[in-house]
Structures are given as structure tokens and as C-alpha cells.
Amino acid sequence: MKPMNKCGRDIRVGVIYERVWHGKDKAMRKKIPAGTTRLGMYIDGFDTSWFKTPFLRHRFEIKSQDQLEKIMESGVAYVYIDTEKGLDVLEEEARKESVELPAKVKVQKLPTIAEEKAYTDYVKAVDDLLQIDKLSLVEATVVDFDLFVKTDMNIVPIALTRNKEGDAVITKELLTATGELMINRADSEKYRDYLRRAAKTDSSAQSQVNKNMLIKENAKLLVHDLFNNPGNPAKMEACKDTVENVITSIMDTKGLITNLFTINKYDFYIYTHSVNVSVFSVATALAMGIQSEGELFAIGMGSLLHDIGMSTIPPEVLHKPFERLTDFEIGLMRGHVYEGLDIVKLYKGITPETLLPLVEHHENLMGTGYPMGLTGDKLHVSGRIISITNTYDTLTTSRPGFKSITPYEALAHLRDHKDLYDADILKEFITVLGKSSQ
Ligand SMILES: [Fe+2]
Structure with a gap:
């Protein structure tokens, strides 16, 4: 019989762990001019931000003339195709590629x-x-x-x-x-x-709120230290204490996360983002009725470390606007999940369950995420939670080349993508945010 968690989902983490570890099934991803796309190709991304295309999803098979025309009219210069899932570019088009830019394409x-x-x-x-x-x-x-x-x-x-x-x-x-x-x-x-x-x-009635501020700012400093010295056992131990403090604080205040996360974010910093995602994920798990200390800890710790693999990416790539990343740099960025696993596995005090948020934070229910393209029930509950909290925090944070959207718009975006995100979990997350803004 399959081992199940409280929500009735398969928690055979070892299986997922192995699949990620060996990094199988690398897709044949190719960057081609948008003008050379044709019916039967499988689009695996656009060479621009999600907001600048008319498509809700950036991974799909081109099945109609209408989709082809939309691609041509979008103004996107290049798209990525997966040649294992769909047709490759025609040979003559590939030859033309080096001498001629496709029609209707704006040069970046x-x-x-x-x-x-x-x-x-x-x-x-x-x-x-x-x-x-x-x-x-x-x-x-x-x-x-x-x-x-x-x-x-x-x-x-x-x-x-x-x-x-x-x-x-x-x-x-x-x-x-x-x-x-x-x-x-x-x-x-x-x-x-x-x-x-x-x-x-501080002896005021606000002391819990101020205590939260201390927990949060300390957590940010700690994650920042860890990024400069990834895998450091003492820092990892300190992260454990931080996550326990976060869980206790949220439990003590019955789900209130005021001051435990950063609201006004003018720019993207991994340490701020990591702490926010961890706090959001723990609060959402608690709101869902998850009470097991082990489960809560795994969600909080895995979320705190979810982007630790980004520490291997040079700052000039990390801070670069997405539109200006080269193919190679996009590959580097996407590799942060495996890099993160490599870092965290060196630390003996981490359980396989703790790795789940790290492994699955870029996955979604439709299977269009990465690195494994997990679908539906294969996505663990912690993966379902962090896919929501990570997207929310990313969308509400500006960075060079990306203007953030408001919390309301970000939640509307998540709600509009029911096929990607677990609707029940999203409802709990919205409740958590509602409480903290009162
Ligand atoms: Fe990430």
C-alpha cells in the first residue's frame, strides 16, 4: 500500500528524489525565430516575459492556424521548441535563419x-x-x-x-x-x-509583531549568509531554528503573519524572497489543517532553501532582466533546482520530505513546469503549496526589466490558472494574506 499523508497524497519521496537526482529526460530545447514556427511544433517557451505574449501557457503544441498567427503577431522574435514533443524546424528555414530575420518580427x-x-x-x-x-x-x-x-x-x-x-x-x-x-x-x-x-x-502590546520583525530580519540575514556559504552546517542548523521560530510564531498568533514577511519589495533579493515563501507556505499549510510538526517543518525548511541553487549562478546573470538572458544563461537559471539538491544533500540533517518544496517549486498541476514536468497527483502537497506561494511572491516583486503586479492582480492571475494551481490550497493562501493585511 502506498504511504499517504494527511491529504491522502502519495508521499513516496524516495521515488521523486531519485528521479530528480539523476536528472533524466532532458528535453531537446531549441531556440528558433518565431517566423519559422509551424503546425505540429511543440512550443517550450517564448524569448520574452510571460506578460508580453497573448498566451496563457508557454508550453503547448501548435495545433491551429490561429495559434500560428498569434505567434507571428505577438512581436516576439524567438521561441523555444521541444523537438522531442513536436516537429523540428524545416531544414531550409534553418539555413535561412543565419541570413534573414523572419517577417513581422520586431528586432529586440x-x-x-x-x-x-x-x-x-x-x-x-x-x-x-x-x-x-x-x-x-x-x-x-x-x-x-x-x-x-x-x-x-x-x-x-x-x-x-x-x-x-x-x-x-x-x-x-x-x-x-x-x-x-x-x-x-x-x-x-x-x-x-x-x-x-x-x-x-520593547514592552508594548505590539511585542509579538515586533518579535516577528526580529525573526524575519534575522532569517533574511541568515539566508544571505547561507547563499555566500552554501551548505555550511552551522548556518543550516541556524535555519532549522529559524523555521521553528516561524512555525511557533504563526501557531501562537493563530495564523497571523504580520511582519513575518516583507510587504514593500522594490527589488528582488533571494534572501527576502526565500523568507517570504517559507512564511507563506507554513501559514498556508497550517490553514489547511496540517498539524504534524515534521510535515510543517519540512514545508518551512524546504521553502526557505528552495532557491539555494541560485547561489551557484553568477550575480551578473542572476540580476539580468529575463529578456536579455541568452539560451545558455536560461539553462543555468533553470538548473538551480538540481544545483540546490546537490548543495542540500551534503547536509546530513535534511530529510527527503524537506527536499520536496525545493524540487517541486517550479512544477504545476498541468505538467508544464520543470525540471520533471510532474502532473496532478504526482505533485506532493508541499509542491502544490510552494508552486502558489513562490509564484505569488515572484509576481509581486519588481526587478530590473520586470514591473511587479499588485497582490490583488497576482491572486487573480493564480485564480485564473486553475489548471496549474490547486484551487483549495489557493483559497487557504488567500485567507492567510487577508488576515495579515487587516
Ligand atoms: Fe526557483
């Missing part, structure tokens, strides 16, 4: 040298900084670290106001400044001390 504007230089400088600068939550700073308190404000790709040091003793103090103006607050990576321990001091002196 390449960045100028100045733009490229500005972007490279930005990546270098942002990689040395850490995004912190403005709400973690208390007016009139003293700080012993530098602060920076970031708006789009501009990063400016803040001239801190000094008191009579010469200490730098947090002012109202600073807390209401437009943009994102950042600190030097090297100052993360000083920031940790500041948070500890603030939590100790």
Missing part, C-alpha cells in the same frame, strides 16, 4: 555600452549591500552602521543626523524616505545587535 533593442556599464556597476554595488525593513528601525534610536537608500538602480549613502553625543540617530525623515533601505553586508552583525536591543527594550 540591444543595450548601449553606457547602459551595460551602468547595469554592471549596479550589480556590483547591490551585491555588497543588504536590504533591510524600514519598519525594523525605531525613530530616535541610535545606530552604529551606515545606511543607504536605493531607488531603481541608484544607490545613495544617507547622511545620518547626529545627536549631542555624536551618535547617529534614526529620524522620521529617514523612515519616510522614498526607496529601499540598505546596509553594508559587512555590518550585518551590527544590525543584528540593533534588532536584539530593540526587541529587549
Whole structure:
């Protein structure tokens, strides 16, 4: 008899684990000019963001003239095809490809040298900084670290106001400044001390909310450390404590996640995203009635580590707008799931169940996700949860080349794709978000 979890789903994790481990079934993915597509081809993606095409799904077989025309009229220069699932490009078209661009195709504007230089400088600068939550700073308190404000790709040091003793103090103006607050990576321990001091002196009725802020900011620092030193056993152990703190906090507040996740995200940082997804996933699991400590922990920990494989990707690729990624770079990005497994498997304290959110966070019910294209019941409950929470957090976060959509729009997007996401789980996730915004 198959081992089942509470929701009646197969939890033979070893099977999935093995399949992922050996990375079988690599598709024959080929980039071709959109103008050379034909009936019978299997589209495996567009060389542009999802929002810039008229298609709800980016993986499908071209079965009608109407679909072909839509591709031509979309303005997308290139598409990806899977030649194992559908027809290949005609030989004569392949020959033409090198000399002639297909009709009706707009040529993508390449960045100028100045733009490229500005972007490279930005990546270098942002990689040395850490995004912190403005709400973690208390007016009139003293700080012993530098602060920076970031708006789009501009990063400016803040001239801190000094008191009579010469200490730098947090002012109202600073807390209401437009943009994102950042600190030097090297100052993360000083920031940790500041948070500890603030939590100790806090005796207000808001203490749980402030405690959540401490848990969240500490979790971000920790995941950031882990990304710079992936697989470090001490950091992994600390992640376990963090996940336990998150679970306890959500249980104590009956599902309230206020301040446990970052709301105003002007840019994408993996550490912020990882903590958000972990908190959303645990809260959703609890709302679904999952009470087993082991199951909750596996969902929380696996979600916290779900993108750890991104640590193997060079920052200039990681921060690059999707539209400008080359074929090779897209392959690198998609490989983060296997890379993540390779990192996490080195740590002995991880159970196979903990790997499920990591393995399945880019899968969906239709089987059009990656790396395995799992369908329906083959997707574990933790995979169903994280496929929702990961997509939501990604869609609501801006990054160079991608303007975020509002929480309402992101939830509408998830609701509109019932074939991809588990509708019952989505309902619970919406309840969780509703509670925290009250
Ligand atoms: Fe991912």
C-alpha cells in the first residue's frame, strides 16, 4: 500500500528524489525565430516575459492556424521548441535563419555600452549591500552602521543626523524616505545587535509583531549568509531554528503573519524572497489543517532553501532582466533546482520530505513546469503549496526589466490558472494574506 499523508497524497519521496537526482529526460530545447514556427511544433517557451505574449501557457503544441498567427503577431522574435514533443524546424528555414530575420518580427533593442556599464556597476554595488525593513528601525534610536537608500538602480549613502553625543540617530525623515533601505553586508552583525536591543527594550502590546520583525530580519540575514556559504552546517542548523521560530510564531498568533514577511519589495533579493515563501507556505499549510510538526517543518525548511541553487549562478546573470538572458544563461537559471539538491544533500540533517518544496517549486498541476514536468497527483502537497506561494511572491516583486503586479492582480492571475494551481490550497493562501493585511 502506498504511504499517504494527511491529504491522502502519495508521499513516496524516495521515488521523486531519485528521479530528480539523476536528472533524466532532458528535453531537446531549441531556440528558433518565431517566423519559422509551424503546425505540429511543440512550443517550450517564448524569448520574452510571460506578460508580453497573448498566451496563457508557454508550453503547448501548435495545433491551429490561429495559434500560428498569434505567434507571428505577438512581436516576439524567438521561441523555444521541444523537438522531442513536436516537429523540428524545416531544414531550409534553418539555413535561412543565419541570413534573414523572419517577417513581422520586431528586432529586440540591444543595450548601449553606457547602459551595460551602468547595469554592471549596479550589480556590483547591490551585491555588497543588504536590504533591510524600514519598519525594523525605531525613530530616535541610535545606530552604529551606515545606511543607504536605493531607488531603481541608484544607490545613495544617507547622511545620518547626529545627536549631542555624536551618535547617529534614526529620524522620521529617514523612515519616510522614498526607496529601499540598505546596509553594508559587512555590518550585518551590527544590525543584528540593533534588532536584539530593540526587541529587549520593547514592552508594548505590539511585542509579538515586533518579535516577528526580529525573526524575519534575522532569517533574511541568515539566508544571505547561507547563499555566500552554501551548505555550511552551522548556518543550516541556524535555519532549522529559524523555521521553528516561524512555525511557533504563526501557531501562537493563530495564523497571523504580520511582519513575518516583507510587504514593500522594490527589488528582488533571494534572501527576502526565500523568507517570504517559507512564511507563506507554513501559514498556508497550517490553514489547511496540517498539524504534524515534521510535515510543517519540512514545508518551512524546504521553502526557505528552495532557491539555494541560485547561489551557484553568477550575480551578473542572476540580476539580468529575463529578456536579455541568452539560451545558455536560461539553462543555468533553470538548473538551480538540481544545483540546490546537490548543495542540500551534503547536509546530513535534511530529510527527503524537506527536499520536496525545493524540487517541486517550479512544477504545476498541468505538467508544464520543470525540471520533471510532474502532473496532478504526482505533485506532493508541499509542491502544490510552494508552486502558489513562490509564484505569488515572484509576481509581486519588481526587478530590473520586470514591473511587479499588485497582490490583488497576482491572486487573480493564480485564480485564473486553475489548471496549474490547486484551487483549495489557493483559497487557504488567500485567507492567510487577508488576515495579515487587516
Ligand atoms: Fe526557483
